[in-house]
Amino acid sequence: MSIQIENISKSFVGDRKVSALQNISFQVEPGKIFGLIGPDGAGKTTLFRILTTLILADEGQATVQKYDVIKDYQKIRRIVGYMPGKFSLYQDLSVLENLKFFATIFGTTIDENYNLIKDIYIQLEPFRDRKAGALSGGMKQKLALCCALVHRPEVLFLDEPTTGVDVVSRAEFWDMLKRLQTKGITILASTPYMDEASMCDEIALIQDGQILSINTPSGLISEFDSPLYGVSADDMYNVMNDLRDHTSVVSCNTFGAEHHVQLKPDIDPTVIRKDLEKSGHENVRVELITPTIEDCFMNLMQQ
Amino acid sequence: MKQFWAFVKKEWYHISRDYRTLLVLIGMPIVQILIFGYALSNEVKNTRIAILDFAGDSYSKELTDKIEASRYFETVTYLRSMNEIDRSLRSGEAKMVVVFPNNFTQQLVHQHESQLQLVTDGSNPNLSATLINYINAITRDFQTRVINEVSLPYTIHVQTRMMYNPQLLGAFTFVPGVIALVLMLICTMMTSVSIVKEKELGNMEILLVSPMHPLAVVFSKAVPYIGLSVGILSIILLLSVFLLGVPISGSIILLYVVSLIFIISALALGLLISTITNSQQVAMMISLMGLMLPTMMFSGFMFPIESMPIPLQWISNIVPAKWYFFSIQSIMIKGLGMEAILKEFLTLCGFAIFFLVLSVRNFKVRMA
Amino acid sequence: MFSIEVESLTKKFGSFTAVNSITFTVKSGEIFGFLGANGAGKTTAMRMLCGLSRPTSGQASVAGFDVYRQAEEIKQRIGYMSQKFSLYADLTVLENIEFYGGIYGLTRGEIKDRGEELIERLDLRGEEEIMVAELPLGWKQKLAFSIAIMHRPSIVFLDEPTGGVDPLTRRQFWELIYEAAATGITIFVTTHYMDEAEYCDRVAIMVDGNIRALDAPEKLKRDMGLATMERVFYSLAREATRGD
Numbered sequence: 001m002s003i004q005i006e007n008i009s010k011s012f013v014g015d016r017k018v019s020a021l022q023n024i025s026f027q028v029e030p031g032k033i034f035g036l037i038g039p040d041g042a043g044k045t046t047l048f049r050i051l052t053t054l055i056l057a058d059e060g061q062a063t064v065q066k067y068d069v070i071k072d073y074q075k076i077r078r079i080v081g082y083m084p085g086k087f088s089l090y091q092d093l094s095v096l097e098n099l100k101f102f103a104t105i106f107g108t109t110i111d112e113n114y115n116l117i118k119d120i121y122i123q124l125e126p127f128r129d130r131k132a133g134a135l136s137g138g139m140k141q142k143l144a145l146c147c148a149l150v151h152r153p154e155v156l157f158l159d160e161p162t163t164g165v166d167v168v169s170r171a172e173f174w175d176m177l178k179r180l181q182t183k184g185i186t187i188l189a190s191t192p193y194m195d196e197a198s199m200c201d202e203i204a205l206i207q208d209g210q211i212l213s214i215n216t217p218s219g220l221i222s223e224f225d226s227p228l229y230g231v232s233a234d235d236m237y238n239v240m241n242d243l244r245d246h247t248s249v250v251s252c253n254t255f256g257a258e259h260h261v262q263l264k265p266d267i268d269p270t271v272i273r274k275d276l277e278k279s280g281h282e283n284v285r286v287e288l289i290t291p292t293i294e295d296c297f298m299n300l301m302q303q
Numbered sequence: 304m305k306q307f308w309a310f311v312k313k314e315w316y317h318i319s320r321d322y323r324t325l326l327v328l329i330g331m332p333i334v335q336i337l338i339f340g341y342a343l344s345n346e347v348k349n350t351r352i353a354i355l356d357f358a359g360d361s362y363s364k365e366l367t368d369k370i371e372a373s374r375y376f377e378t379v380t381y382l383r384s385m386n387e388i389d390r391s392l393r394s395g396e397a398k399m400v401v402v403f404p405n406n407f408t409q410q411l412v413h414q415h416e417s418q419l420q421l422v423t424d425g426s427n428p429n430l431s432a433t434l435i436n437y438i439n440a441i442t443r444d445f446q447t448r449v450i451n452e453v454s455l456p457y458t459i460h461v462q463t464r465m466m467y468n469p470q471l472l473g474a475f476t477f478v479p480g481v482i483a484l485v486l487m488l489i490c491t492m493m494t495s496v497s498i499v500k501e502k503e504l505g506n507m508e509i510l511l512v513s514p515m516h517p518l519a520v521v522f523s524k525a526v527p528y529i530g531l532s533v534g535i536l537s538i539i540l541l542l543s544v545f546l547l548g549v550p551i552s553g554s555i556i557l558l559y560v561v562s563l564i565f566i567i568s569a570l571a572l573g574l575l576i577s578t579i580t581n582s583q584q585v586a587m588m589i590s591l592m593g594l595m596l597p598t599m600m601f602s603g604f605m606f607p608i609e610s611m612p613i614p615l616q617w618i619s620n621i622v623p624a625k626w627y628f629f630s631i632q633s634i635m636i637k638g639l640g641m642e643a644i645l646k647e648f649l650t651l652c653g654f655a656i657f658f659l660v661l662s663v664r665n666f667k668v669r670m671a
Numbered sequence: 672m673f674s675i676e677v678e679s680l681t682k683k684f685g686s687f688t689a690v691n692s693i694t695f696t697v698k699s700g701e702i703f704g705f706l707g708a709n710g711a712g713k714t715t716a717m718r719m720l721c722g723l724s725r726p727t728s729g730q731a732s733v734a735g736f737d738v739y740r741q742a743e744e745i746k747q748r749i750g751y752m753s754q755k756f757s758l759y760a761d762l763t764v765l766e767n768i769e770f771y772g773g774i775y776g777l778t779r780g781e782i783k784d785r786g787e788e789l790i791e792r793l794d795l796r797g798e799e800e801i802m803v804a805e806l807p808l809g810w811k812q813k814l815a816f817s818i819a820i821m822h823r824p825s826i827v828f829l830d831e832p833t834g835g836v837d838p839l840t841r842r843q844f845w846e847l848i849y850e851a852a853a854t855g856i857t858i859f860v861t862t863h864y865m866d867e868a869e870y871c872d873r874v875a876i877m878v879d880g881n882i883r884a885l886d887a888p889e890k891l892k893r894d895m896g897l898a899t900m901e902r903v904f905y906s907l908a909r910e911a912t913r914g915d
Contacts, residue, residue, distance in 0.1 A: 077512050077514055089504075100309075104305060240849075
């Protein structure tokens with residue numbers, strides 16, 4: 001196992017004792033992309049900091065490439081790449097200066113591992129003399145990834161690498177991670193965007209310091225226990241209100257163009273359509289749909 | 304080691320690219336020295352003085368001639384009695400009165416020492432201090448010559464009495480004062496702020512998760528600031544010697560050695576501050592209020608420590624700048640050597656070691 | 672009735688054209704989505720509409736007031752909320768309500784009544800004395816939105832209001848937006864979540880300072896023959912040549 005986490009707990013003592021992680025356990029196989037998916041405040045950053053030896057867990061054990069996060073912290077620091085969530089590089093240093101600096105800090109040079117960062121660095125090359133502070137969000141993120149990769153780490157920790165970045169850059173970023181995976185690097189990435197789950201080999205859904213589920217993306221969806229219907233009509237807001245008031249409806253969540261609705265067992269969905277039409281709704285459509293990761297997350301949250 | 308220097312280089316980029324801060328750091332002491340120097344060099348030439356010679360003998364005449372011969376003084380009047388001193392100073396006719404006691408020469412020859420009294424207008428304390436220093440220099444020179452002639456150890460005790468402002472803000476105390484302040488500012492504030500900035504930017508996380516030892520990160524940060532401090536120290540010294548004519552009477556090497564010890568203790572203080580705070584704002588507040596203020600108050604260059612209440616005098620002992628100020632003043636102005644400032648020097652070393660040990664112990668290889 | 676009318680609005684910073692002659696209107700009570708990649712010019716456009724930044728050229732009126740001459744009147748009639756600017760973390764829920772009520776010029780009585788109503792609606796009863804720092808992120812965002820519309824503005828500008836919020840709360844947040852729109856408040860919102868674009872009555876997609884598409888999400892998808900707004904956005908935004 002590349003990463004092994006057993007019963008990790010951590011709480012912070014402030015005005016009130018806040019439990020950041022409760023009894024977390026999971027493992028990441030070598031060469032996999034593992035996604036830690038959950039909203040802000042779920043405990044993702046705390047877990048990353050424990051694994052990158054920056055803070056100590058209250059309870060439990062964790063190893064990275066078989067090294068213990070407490071005892072062997074210096075060894076771990078040599079073999080991992082880390083991109084913290086709030087990481088802004090050195091704004092007053094140029095792209096090349098930043099990269100050179102991090103290469104030297106990790107006791108290597110850009111040339112030594114050039115083939116690893118080549119794909120990403122080529123996109124940065126035209127801006128090599130530009131100050132990091134003057135780069136776009138997407139470019140900054142690419143530079144940060146380069147800096148985290150420059151010493152050819154065995155395990156890559158990416159804490160919310162795509163937060164605040166637009167859809168296009170996010171898609172490009174995941175493509176880059178997929179290519180890195182082919183070079184044998186194990187990747188643990190966190191994200192608040194549920195749609196990015198499909199890019200991972202395995203995911204853990206995390207909420208309030210607890211893991212809701214660990215599975216493959218497709219496995220998680222197949223675990224969804226009841227049929228899910230997409231409902232749409234002209235007046236979406238009032239359809240939602242009417243669905244919530246309906247006695248046969250278990251849950252109704254808005255999903256942009258349609259509402260995702262779970263019904264009580266053995267309820268015929270046509271009943272819903274008829275009832276909505278009876279209440280005066282027009283163009284009512286009810287159809288069976290495949291749940292998304294977000295449906296699964298909400299379903300697990302509500303259990 | 305390569306990592307260490309890469310870090311130093313990076314740090315130097317930060318400093319040199321933040322040209323506004325750099326301008327303030329270099330410009331501020333220069334401006335202070337220049338303003339002071341301008342005020343000084345305008346007034347100190349041909350200053351009107353009065354002579355009250357009770358002795359009227361050979362050496363008193365000779366010394367009077369010597370004083371008049373210098374380009375700094377111009378004798379406007381010879382007084383006849385003590386009563387006339389006040390009137391002469393009050394009217395502004397003279398800025399200083401030089402009083403030779405009875406039997407000046409006789410005492411010098413027989414008792415090998417004599418008195419010379421200087422009465423100055425303390426309402427312009429900087430000027431007074433400068434004048435006194437010039438007379439001191441002239442008297443010393445005179446003494447050396449007399450001693451050489453007669454080969455006997457003569458001493459003239461120059462007694463100064465500052466009228467109207469006995470608590471003097473000395474002119475030459477200004478240069479050591481500026482040096483102490485600036486070094487404190489650069490070393491403590493700049494270092495702590497720049498380390499805390501790494502934390503704020505989140506870059507500290509990356510640096511901690513690297514093979515470089517965390518302490519190396521911090522120490523390599525100190526190197527450019529030591530360089531900057533020594534550079535600015537040199538600028539101040541050059542300006543004060545060539546523009547203000549403040550002599551460096553003692554050993555320059557000793558001056559730099561003592562300064563380096565002070566710089567190290569100030570850096571260690573900066574490091575200590577950075578270990579206890581996570582925001583640049585707090586680091587700056589602690590440096591300014593917690594260190595700059597005591598440096599100004601208790602180092603002795605603004606307010607004489609001897610005239611403070613005992614508890615404050617006691618407090619002044621834990622301000623490193625006080626010890627630095629005393630030693631640098633002794634070296635620069637009084638021309639004293641290591642043996643005279645041994646106590647101050649050792650105290651400074653003690654501070655440096657104490658703060659270093661404390662901050663290294665307080666430094667965490669993990670996040671708080 | 673238009674809440675926002677924009678014609679050939681342009682903002683240049685030196686030789687750089689951040690917003691290039693954009694033209695659009697927003698109807699009263701509409702939920703208008705404003706999408707774009709980082710650096711497309713969204714924030715600059717929004718600042719001009721809020722009266723915070725003076726346009727280089729073009730016309731714009733917000734709530735019937737001109738952005739050049741009547742910036743102060745505009746500020747009286749809009750609400751603003753972003754992911755970054757939120758509430759004072761070291762003040763309690765009630766103190767934040769009182770503070771912002773005061774800022775918006777509500778009377779003591781209005782603050783009390785609307786504050787009560789707000790606490791009731793958000794289910795914060797009993798939590799009034801809690802520091803905002805201790806509220807979960809989702810609640811903070813909901814509270815921030817409710818406070819931003821406490822003075823009954825005619826338009827509310829929301830700058831990425833749901834970033835990092837859990838999916839359930841994100842939906843509850845949108846339900847608040849729906850409710851507000853139903854009372855006639857115009858909603859002008861930017862977001863990175865493409866499913867949220869589908870909640871909007873109409874969306875504008877900005878690319879390199881220009882509006883490249885503007886219509887109802889359904890219609891955009893149909894016209895471009897794409898299944899989701901994400902695809903629509905991606906196919907337009909990938910042509911972008913500049914970053915922020």
